[in-house]
Amino acid sequence: MSPMSIVNSITSAFVPIHREGYRFIAIFAGVTLVLFWMDMQALAWLGVVATAWCAYFFRDPERVTPQRAGLVISPADGCISAIEKVIPPPELDLEREPTTRISVFMNVFDVHVNRSPLDAKIAKITYISGVFLNAELDKASEDNERQAFTLELPDGGKLGVVQIAGLVARRIVKFVSEGERLAAGQRLGLIRFGSRVDVYLPKGANPLVAVGQCAIAGETVLADLTSPEGERLARKS
Numbered sequence: 001m002s003p004m005s006i007v008n009s010i011t012s013a014f015v016p017i018h019r020e021g022y023r024f025i026a027i028f029a030g031v032t033l034v035l036f037w038m039d040m041q042a043l044a045w046l047g048v049v050a051t052a053w054c055a056y057f058f059r060d061p062e063r064v065t066p067q068r069a070g071l072v073i074s075p076a077d078g079c080i081s082a083i084e085k086v087i088p089p090p091e092l093d094l095e096r097e098p099t100t101r102i103s104v105f106m107n108v109f110d111v112h113v114n115r116s117p118l119d120a121k122i123a124k125i126t127y128i129s130g131v132f133l134n135a136e137l138d139k140a141s142e143d144n145e146r147q148a149f150t151l152e153l154p155d156g157g158k159l160g161v162v163q164i165a166g167l168v169a170r171r172i173v174k175f176v177s178e179g180e181r182l183a184a185g186q187r188l189g190l191i192r193f194g195s196r197v198d199v200y201l202p203k204g205a206n207p208l209v210a211v212g213q214c215a216i217a218g219e220t221v222l223a224d225l226t227s228p229e230g231e232r233l234a235r236k237s
Contacts, residue, residue, distance in 0.1 A: 021058025028054045060113050063218030065185030070226035072117045074215035076197035081105040083207050088200045091126040091148045092160040100201040104215050114189045115218040116182035120151035125178050147172045160200035185218035210234030
């Protein structure tokens with residue numbers, strides 16, 4: 001079996017792959033082939049592994065999204081790293097009073113295609129340049145490069161979603177535009193190589209997830225805007 005066929009067989013296991021990843025996979029594969037051609041076997045096989053990881057990183061699986069009105073669906077795959085009351089960042093144009101923020105941390109093995117948490121209209125998109133601290137740090141919400149989406153709900157309320165670049169992330173890509181209407185689970189952007197997504201819930205909404213829980217973009221329910229249920233308690237078992 002040739003090196004290229006090995007790369008093809010490995011990457012085909014991770015389809016569908018988002019088009020944003022094609023050129024990166026091609027670069028990794030090209031370098032790998034050059035290393036094989038130069039008979040640098042050890043490095044070349046590391047290149048095969050790196051190419052497979054690149055394809056795995058850019059995978060874009062289909063998701064089954066709950067459709068009931070009022071459900072706030074996770075915009076990202078990853079671990080719920082924090083749930084806390086904070087003042088929303090000014091770029092979201094939300095009320096300057098404490099609101100619940102749910103943070104979903106994506107490591108380099110998670111799917112990095114982000115999705116809309118509910119049916120809404122994009123009222124505003126704001127890109128903020130910044131540094132590249134570890135996205136798990138609380139100060140990353142204020143200091144890191146980020147892209148903020150202010151979503152207008154059918155009842156006139158607002159919800160905020162912020163993509164935050166991480167320690168190794170160097171590019172936030174958006175797939176949508178201001179004024180566009182989104183469906184719950186619709187792809188809205190991608191962050192390359194490790195990052196975090198924050199969701200700022202409307203006033204009165206309580207989270208239905210817990211810190212440490214794994215979330216699946218487009219599927220896991222973070223909150224229910226129509227439910228009077230209080231914040232859920234959880235424990236590891």
